[in-house]
Amino acid sequence: MKKIKLITLAWLLMTHFFAMPVSSNEKVSKVAEGAKLYSENCARCHNARPASDYTKREWSVVMPHMREKAHMTGTETLAVEAFLDSTLTADVKNSRAADVAPQPTRSAEELIAQFGCQGCHLINGEGGNLGPTLDGVVQAKGKSFVKKKLKNPKFNNAASAMPQFPMTSLEIDEIVEFLGQK
Amino acid sequence: MLAALALSANVYAQEESTLDIGRFAVAGYGDVTFVDAKNENSSIESRFVPIFLFQLSEKIHIESELEFSIGENGETVVEMEYADIHYFLNDNTTITAGKFLLPFGQFGPNLHPSWINKLPAVPGIYGHGGNGSLTPLIPVMSDKGVNVRNVFKVGQGKLFTDFYMVSGPREEAVVVGGAGVPGGHGSIPEVAFEAAKGDNNGKQAYGGRVAYAFLPSVEVGYSFYSGAYSDDGKLNYSANAIDVNWITSFATVRGEIINTETDFIDPLDGEQDLFKRGGWYLQGSWQMRQLGKEVFNPVELIVRYSELNDALAGKRWTLGVDYWLEASAALKFAYENTKLEDGDIDNRIFVQLAFGF
Numbered sequence: 001m002k003k004i005k006l007i008t009l010a011w012l013l014m015t016h017f018f019a020m021p022v023s024s025n026e027k028v029s030k031v032a033e034g035a036k037l038y039s040e041n042c043a044r045c046h047n048a049r050p051a052s053d054y055t056k057r058e059w060s061v062v063m064p065h066m067r068e069k070a071h072m073t074g075t076e077t078l079a080v081e082a083f084l085d086s087t088l089t090a091d092v093k094n095s096r097a098a099d100v101a102p103q104p105t106r107s108a109e110e111l112i113a114q115f116g117c118q119g120c121h122l123i124n125g126e127g128g129n130l131g132p133t134l135d136g137v138v139q140a141k142g143k144s145f146v147k148k149k150l151k152n153p154k155f156n157n158a159a160s161a162m163p164q165f166p167m168t169s170l171e172i173d174e175i176v177e178f179l180g181q182k
Numbered sequence: 183m184l185a186a187l188a189l190s191a192n193v194y195a196q197e198e199s200t201l202d203i204g205r206f207a208v209a210g211y212g213d214v215t216f217v218d219a220k221n222e223n224s225s226i227e228s229r230f231v232p233i234f235l236f237q238l239s240e241k242i243h244i245e246s247e248l249e250f251s252i253g254e255n256g257e258t259v260v261e262m263e264y265a266d267i268h269y270f271l272n273d274n275t276t277i278t279a280g281k282f283l284l285p286f287g288q289f290g291p292n293l294h295p296s297w298i299n300k301l302p303a304v305p306g307i308y309g310h311g312g313n314g315s316l317t318p319l320i321p322v323m324s325d326k327g328v329n330v331r332n333v334f335k336v337g338q339g340k341l342f343t344d345f346y347m348v349s350g351p352r353e354e355a356v357v358v359g360g361a362g363v364p365g366g367h368g369s370i371p372e373v374a375f376e377a378a379k380g381d382n383n384g385k386q387a388y389g390g391r392v393a394y395a396f397l398p399s400v401e402v403g404y405s406f407y408s409g410a411y412s413d414d415g416k417l418n419y420s421a422n423a424i425d426v427n428w429i430t431s432f433a434t435v436r437g438e439i440i441n442t443e444t445d446f447i448d449p450l451d452g453e454q455d456l457f458k459r460g461g462w463y464l465q466g467s468w469q470m471r472q473l474g475k476e477v478f479n480p481v482e483l484i485v486r487y488s489e490l491n492d493a494l495a496g497k498r499w500t501l502g503v504d505y506w507l508e509a510s511a512a513l514k515f516a517y518e519n520t521k522l523e524d525g526d527i528d529n530r531i532f533v534q535l536a537f538g539f
Binding site for chain 1: 198199200201202203204205206207209233235236237243245268270272273274276278291292293295297298331333340342393395397398401427429430431471476479480506507508509510512538
């Protein structure tokens, strides 16, 4: 029994002092890193669920549970929470923002980074593979399809894990134009 | 010592979270299952399995899963699957205490909830007291004790380790197999894994799992478990397993190989003997959205093969079709064909509505 206690203590010390935090690529934003972790870790066991399945407050309690289930570090958990925070509004239905501005205030690249699209999709050959590549998606599916998907991700697949992002119609147009050039 | 480690640790916790901080949430799953077997009355079963989650502080998290179902006499049956407390010691290490799902293989700790298990039935090697006509190797195990979990970045992937100490198995009076068990054994004492109050022999069981994940596609793990089960503490039960998980955006392949060894007293000569039994399963799934036809987007095809070797051997094919109503709700259809070593064949049809929430 004494030997087991010593081994346990040695293991704890080793893991504490020599543990290497799983580093995130500094070039990638925390949100994009969180989106990538979300797609990589959730889908290891089950379908990735839309972020809108829980509110922000609920996610803050669910994430420590999932940290254990998915073997994530605390740093990774915080990145996933940053992604969820960027995706969700205070409204549990995650309604799209009202179209109040005459022009989008952010570029397509900024919007894609903000919502962590590359966590699940390839853009310019880089990103996750939970969802289909977005390179050539406008040419293949048409602008109308991509706009519809951004407005209502479940319109063609009820099981889609893609969240409904709080984007305005103008922001959706901006992203679709950008993807049309890919 | 633990307190010193915790205090000196970097804080990677909720105080840095970008989310609004909550205290309580309910998640969980449930299902309704219709089973039609040739030699049994068809039946409909229903379960509701809430998971209660509490966040006491940035470092302490509490969780409990209760399973509600209907008993043989119409009574409500409540089982506590787990109730434990996590202490996040540092960024990589978590200490869990209480009754928890043992990290043995992948199906038990992670894949058994019905909305995650892609088929309406569990793999042939898992179950307690029977899995259709098969006698499974091991139940989905949960027990009382302490677990230390670590996550390390190693190379391009991650190394997971779990080591635990729990109350351990107990001796059960029921005899499995009887005189017909191959290998000359007269009777094999069944090992009881359900956590119970107290301990029959005062000896703890030890186990763990070491796994490497080549994220995001592949995870390979090795699990072990060993503990005395007899009242006098002299008879031991041990198991080890290798599990593999391969994931793409539209397909998965999962498999586990489990071998068990159980000490027992041969009633014919009173000598201690060793009873070995093993088995494995392999499961594949494929999402039909790959066909590019919108009508097939929510449909997934699944095939699983399970095999039990040595005593009480059997082979089972399970074919399934899932229609996903939501990302966490599926209508599942499955056909199961089991061939036992004595030549008996058992065919079953399942229809299940499973949901996660």
